[in-house]
Amino acid sequence: MAATAGDAGRIRGSRARLPTQGRxxxxxxxxxxxxxxxxxSIFPLITSLVRSFEDYNTQTDTWRWVxxxxxxxxxxxxxxxxxVENTVLLxxxxxxxxVVLGTxxxxxxxxxxxxxxxxxxxxxxxxxxxxxxxxxxxxALLDPNWGLLNWIFVxxxxxxxxxxxxxxxxxxxxxVADSWQWTPFVFVIVYARLQALPHEVFEAGSVDGANWxxxxxxxxxxxxxxxxxxxxVFRAIDAFRTxxxxxxxxxxxPGESTTTLSFQAFQNGFEFQHYGYASAISYVMVLxxxxxxxxxxKVVKVRRLETA
Amino acid sequence: MSGRTFGRIVSYVVLVLIGLIGIAPFLYLLxxxxxxxxxxxxxxxxxxxxxxxxxxxxYGQVIHENQYLTFVENSIxxxxxATLISLALGVPAAYAFSRLRFRGSDTWASTVLSFRFMPxxxxxxxxxxxxxxxxxxxxxxxxxxxxxxxxxxxxxxxxIGFFDEIPREIDEAAMVDGLTRPQVLLKVLLPLARPGMLxxxxxxxxxxxxxxxVGLYIINSQDKETIPIAASTLxxxxxxxxxxxxxxxxxxxxxxxxxxxxxxxxxIVRGITAGAVR
Numbered sequence: 406m407a408a409t410a411g412d413a414g415r416i417r418g419s420r421a422r423l424p425t426q427g428r429x430x431x432x433x434x435x436x437x438x439x440x441x442x443x444x445x446s447i448f449p450l451i452t453s454l455v456r457s458f459e460d461y462n463t464q465t466d467t468w469r470w471v472x473x474x475x476x477x478x479x480x481x482x483x484x485x486x487x488x489v490e491n492t493v494l495l496x497x498x499x500x501x502x503x504v505v506l507g508t509x510x511x512x513x514x515x516x517x518x519x520x521x522x523x524x525x526x527x528x529x530x531x532x533x534x535x536x537x538x539x540x541x542x543x544x545a546l547l548d549p550n551w552g553l554l555n556w557i558f559v560x561x562x563x564x565x566x567x568x569x570x571x572x573x574x575x576x577x578x579x580x581v582a583d584s585w586q587w588t589p590f591v592f593v594i595v596y597a598r599l600q601a602l603p604h605e606v607f608e609a610g611s612v613d614g615a616n617w618x619x620x621x622x623x624x625x626x627x628x629x630x631x632x633x634x635x636x637x638v639f640r641a642i643d644a645f646r647t648x649x650x651x652x653x654x655x656x657x658x659p660g661e662s663t664t665t666l667s668f669q670a671f672q673n674g675f676e677f678q679h680y681g682y683a684s685a686i687s688y689v690m691v692l693x694x695x696x697x698x699x700x701x702x703k704v705v706k707v708r709r710l711e712t713a
Numbered sequence: 714m715s716g717r718t719f720g721r722i723v724s725y726v727v728l729v730l731i732g733l734i735g736i737a738p739f740l741y742l743l744x745x746x747x748x749x750x751x752x753x754x755x756x757x758x759x760x761x762x763x764x765x766x767x768x769x770x771x772y773g774q775v776i777h778e779n780q781y782l783t784f785v786e787n788s789i790x791x792x793x794x795a796t797l798i799s800l801a802l803g804v805p806a807a808y809a810f811s812r813l814r815f816r817g818s819d820t821w822a823s824t825v826l827s828f829r830f831m832p833x834x835x836x837x838x839x840x841x842x843x844x845x846x847x848x849x850x851x852x853x854x855x856x857x858x859x860x861x862x863x864x865x866x867x868x869x870x871x872x873i874g875f876f877d878e879i880p881r882e883i884d885e886a887a888m889v890d891g892l893t894r895p896q897v898l899l900k901v902l903l904p905l906a907r908p909g910m911l912x913x914x915x916x917x918x919x920x921x922x923x924x925x926x927v928g929l930y931i932i933n934s935q936d937k938e939t940i941p942i943a944a945s946t947l948x949x950x951x952x953x954x955x956x957x958x959x960x961x962x963x964x965x966x967x968x969x970x971x972x973x974x975x976x977x978x979x980x981i982v983r984g985i986t987a988g989a990v991r
Contacts, residue, residue, distance in 0.1 A: 430894040431815050438806035438865060445862035446828050449839035456838065518724060524732040529981055531735065533974050535923045537945045538963045542738040545745055545956060551757045553741060593985045646832040648926055652945065670834045675929065680838050687835035698827045
């Protein structure tokens with residue numbers, strides 16, 4: 406670790422000494438990417454902000470300035486606050502589960518096990534899946550009449566659970582499915598960090614006579630913390646904008662019980678063509694994402710991870 | 714039996730359980746896709762059938778009646794072109810961020826990277842209106858144009874990490890030999906950064922292959938749908954589902970991803986952790 410920090414310092418030094426570097430070169434290399442993002446990301450984002458102060462008329466295909474009306478409608482709608490609550494719960498509980506399980510998995514795979522690499526390979530798969538298919542898989546598993554999970558639950562005596570039909574349960578079903586798909590993400594990051602720790606860490610622990618639990622709590626976990634925090638913040642930003650899974654698994658229901666902000670914005674925009682109102686909802690998300698990203702870059706800047 | 718052996722046995726049991734939880738939903742889907750509609754409802758828990766006629770009927774329905782091969786073709790065209798263009802735009806930018814010193818370079822880099830976290834739903838409507846304005850609704854470019862923008866931040870993010878690992882002395886030596894910056898990038902660094910570009914391409918492909926939120930706005934004729942757009946209309950929660958056929962849709966959708974992931978598995982791990990470096 407110390408050596409890499411030194412390297413970074415040396416590189417920075419040589420960067421400053423570098424000879425020729427014209428403004429033209431910077432422009433030539435950066436301009437295509439910058440212009441593209443300006444056209445297809447920044448411009449739409451600004452348009453979206455403007456639209457959030459307007460009202461769209463479907464019949465005439467025109468926009469009318471309404472000031473803060475969309476936002477005030479939003480704040481005064483109880484639906485909106487239910488949806489905010491759903492989104493926050495899904496994010497906080499889901500990410501907490503994923504961080505705990507992902508870290509536990511990383512510690513578990515830190516031992517030599519035959520077949521370990523195959524199982525690690527399997528764990529990568531859920532992340533890559535087309536989200537709509539993840540929804541399908543879980544709907545099949547959870548079907549009230551013939552789904553495998555309900556059958557198991559009945560066999561062990563818990564009885565039927567309304568995974569997708571009970572408004573008090575459906576959101577937690579979403580959390581389970583999200584955790585199935587994304588725990589591996591936390592695992593991969595934490596595991597990579599663990600593999601990069603110097604061997605002396607573990608040898609020192611065993612020489613001192615500390616047991617596994619002690620050296621994990623007081624030695625390994627603190628060393629893994631930067632990776633864990635990074636994975637948690639990264640996941641939280643992504644979980645906050647969950648759309649695909651809701652679309653594929655619950656369609657926001659029953660009622661509004663699993664509607665997330667992304668899904669509500671999508672419904673208002675795509676299904677009802679309330680473009681202005683939808684833009685206002687999505688701008689709440691843009692602000693939340695901006696806060697998350699600021700936090701993320703703080704974490705990354707303060708402690709550069711050396712996992713790659 | 715010593716405590717150590719016992720511990721090993723517990724570890725292996727846990728290992729198998731983890732593997733099962735990871736793969737069970739896939740196997741369940743595969744199993745359902747081998748059944749007739751009646752069997753899905755009546756056999757609980759499901760048993761494995763290998764009745765060739767049923768399998769042929771389920772998958773035949775997906776591939777022929779639902780034009781699945783068209784969707785695969787659309788997905789490959791859109792994903793391939795969008796990934797290549799985002800590499801062409803992103804790699805030079807990443808090189809500049811890694812090597813050149815200019816005012817606000819860190820801020821600019823963070824700004825580009827932060828677009829990785831932009832909620833797609835926030836730009837879906839304006840992008841749809843833009844695409845409609847330039848008359849590209851229901852066309853490949855209509856999908857490719859926004860998809861490039863979505864994968865670009867990821868490409869830049871990953872490539873900065875890889876360029877940072879290549880010693881700067883290599884650039885300097887090449888420039889002493891009289892090459893200009895763009896020449897250094899093209900002739901010297903690109904061959905060295907090939908693994909990085911594979912990682913970046915892998916992530917671009919995964920992201921674009923799975924995108925469907927913006928796609929739903931832009932495509933509304935079946936012959937231009939990509940796999941996830943088609944799957945989303947075939948598998949919506951509202952539509953009544955023949956689960957055996959739906960499962961076959963799922964399997965056919967997942968198989969390209971599985972094959973791809975086996976080939977690029979090490980790049981995937983590399984990419985996730987390279988993201989963590991930045």
